Amino acid sequence: MKMTIKEVAKEAGVSISTVSRVLNGRDRVSRHTINRVRAVIEKLQFQPDFVARTMIMKKTSTIGLIVPQLSNEYWALMSEVIQDALWMRGYTTLICSTDNEPDKDEAYLKMCLERRMDGVIYCSSPYCGPEARDGLDAIKEAGVPLVSLDPNIAGVSCVVGDHLQGTLTAVEHLIRAGYARIAYIGGPAVSIEREFGYRKALMMHGYRVDEGLIRLVKGQSFADGHEGLRALRSSGLAFDALFCGNDLLAFGAIKAMEEAGIRVPEDVAVVGYDDIFSARLFKPALTTVRQPIPDIGEELVQLLLASLETEPERRTVRKIVLPTELIVRESSGAALRQGAEARR
Known part of the structure; x- marks a missing residue:
């Protein structure tokens, strides 16, 4: 009984x-x-x-965390960091993976409201569609504390990596190593600032932006990178370096090049973004832009808790931008280029 x-x-x-x-x-x-x-x-x-x-x-001590894809190592690690930070503060976390599907985005946001979550951390697609916007508006109207990672949502505090500067640094690294035909694989599932940074870096150094060397794919997975590289090759345009919007895209692109007999970095240099743990284990080890995942997760939690402790009408909107760092490994061919220069 x-x-x-x-x-x-x-x-x-x-x-x-x-x-x-x-x-x-x-x-x-x-x-x-x-x-x-x-x-x-x-x-x-x-x-x-x-x-x-x-x-x-009138409290569940539960926070809703919405992420795009738990099969992506970046989002799995980010979820773990946020969950641990909330646990240390007495909250449990309900993690929802949308798989970049708008209907799931909408359903999970609705569920967070229906289940009276104390707050929501939204980490889904950087530029969410109308379904997600409706759900986010409903959460804001209900006065439920809401913070986001990367998505630009009006009236919502957010934490972002400095993607523009991170990409500028990555592309400039390739330019300084002597690469002149630099391609890009990205798309709406990664921050558009990474594409802007790619374009800006080329223009700043006097290079023409060749639209034929830009491939925008739907998602942010290994398969998307593989597909994007095959599309680049089918264009017939030559390129000697590739910048990808995240590490999984880079892994997929490198695999597609390997299948086509293209060597990395001897024939094409590759740089990714995020610096997931697999980047250092991949062959060749991936040059990439490191995001400070532990710092991002902690800042998101602190923003949310500050909102939880403040009445809705007194909450202020904050944007926290965290620096990134270029991690140079084998795939960008910098050492290869330097060795060739030394032998001349």
């Missing part, structure tokens, strides 16, 4: 309200009473009614 809070109170010799205060961590209960009530709870194996407790407290 399931124990009730009334039976716990009777066994402990206290009022029901005292048991409730102990369960909810409220003040005005002596240490002696707390220990007695907890001992009875353990003895009777009492389990609080979550739904009733939520209705009374």
Whole structure:
């Protein structure tokens, strides 16, 4: 038979309200009473009614986290960082992976509202569609604290990596190594600032932006990178370097080149973005732009908690931009080029 809070109170010799205060961590209960009530709870194996407790407290201690794709190592690690940071602060996390599908985006946002999540961290597609915007608007109108990673959502605090500068640094690295025909694989599933940075770097160094060397793919997966590289090759345009919007795209592109007998970096240099753990294990080890994932996750949690502690009408919108770092490894061929220059 399931124990009730009334039976716990009777066994402990206290009022029901005292048991409730102990369960909810409220003040005005002596240490002696707390220990007695907890001992009875353990003895009777009492389990609080979550739904009733939520209705009374108007709090679930649960945060909704919406990400595009948990099969992507970047998002898996980001989810783990955020979940751990919230756990340390007394919150559980409901992680929802949309697989970049608009209907899932909409459904998960609606679910966060229906299940009375205390807050939402939105990390889905950087430029979300109308379905997601409707769901985000509903969350904002309900006064539920909301923060985002990368998506540009009006009236919502966000954390972003400095993608423009990160890409400028990556493409300039290729230019300084002597590459002149630099292609790009990206698309709407990665920040558009990475494409802007690619274009800007070329123009700043006097290179013409060849639209034929730009391939925009739907997603951000290995398969998308593979498809993008095959499309680049089918254009017949020559290129000696490739910048990809994330590491998985780079991995897929390198695999497609390997299948076509193109060597990396001897024939084509490659640079990715994110610096997921696999980047250092891949062959050749991937040159990439490192995002500070632990810092991003911590900043998102701090932004959300600050919003939780503030009345909706008094919340301010903040944008936190975190620096990136170029990590030079084998795939960009810098050492290869330097060695060739030294032998001349």
